[in-house]
Each structure stands twice: as structure tokens, then as C-alpha cells.
Amino acid sequence: PMIESLLEFAETSRDEVDYYMFHQPNRFMLRKLCRKLRIDEDKLPMNIVENFGNSSGVTVPLNICFNLADKIRDKALKLCMAGFGGGLVWSSILMNVGPLDFCEIIEYPD
Numbered sequence: 001p002m003i004e005s006l007l008e009f010a011e012t013s014r015d016e017v018d019y020y021m022f023h024q025p026n027r028f029m030l031r032k033l034c035r036k037l038r039i040d041e042d043k044l045p046m047n048i049v050e051n052f053g054n055s056s057g058v059t060v061p062l063n064i065c066f067n068l069a070d071k072i073r074d075k076a077l078k079l080c081m082a083g084f085g086g087g088l089v090w091s092s093i094l095m096n097v098g099p100l101d102f103c104e105i106i107e108y109p110d
Contacts, residue, residue: 002084003082007080019068021044056085073102075099079094080092
């Protein structure tokens, strides 16, 4: 309901959103969200946990940097971002992001 209400409030259809960048607790939950929201899985990257683990609150910006860096450097994308967790912790936003001067993951050396 949170995403459907957001899109309705913004008078935006599901198809107008370039990517859905959600917190990534696991692939099972994200696939279920895709089906429930009736969005294409190609619009919701699901590879953060397998590459970085459940990184809590940084999964959304990490998702953007890891999956969209090449695309978002040159043009703006309409992103629906959402974070959710245990209990009543949840939030979402719809916004145009980009072009960005940088969008890189900087790893701290061991």
C-alpha cells in the first residue's frame, strides 16, 4: 500500500518509474513485491545481498551506485526508493535523480 499510495499521490503510473530501488533484505521478498505491485523484475535490481550482505540502511544508495552508476551519470532517472524493516520502520520517495557527477562505490582497503 505504501508504494501504491505514493504513486497515486504523485499522479505517476508504475510504467513511468525507471527503477524501483528498495531496501534488500532478500530476493524472495523482493520478488513477492514485484508480483504484488505488478512491476517488471528488470526495474527492481535484487543483487545487493548476494554481493554485500544485508547492509541495513545503506542498501538503497548502494543499490543505486552498484546497479545504475553508468546510466545515472549521463541522464536523470525517475526512481521510486523505499526502505522498510522490522516493526513500523518504513518510508518511500519518488524523485528524479541525476545526472550525477559521480556515483561510485569507494571500498576501504583491508
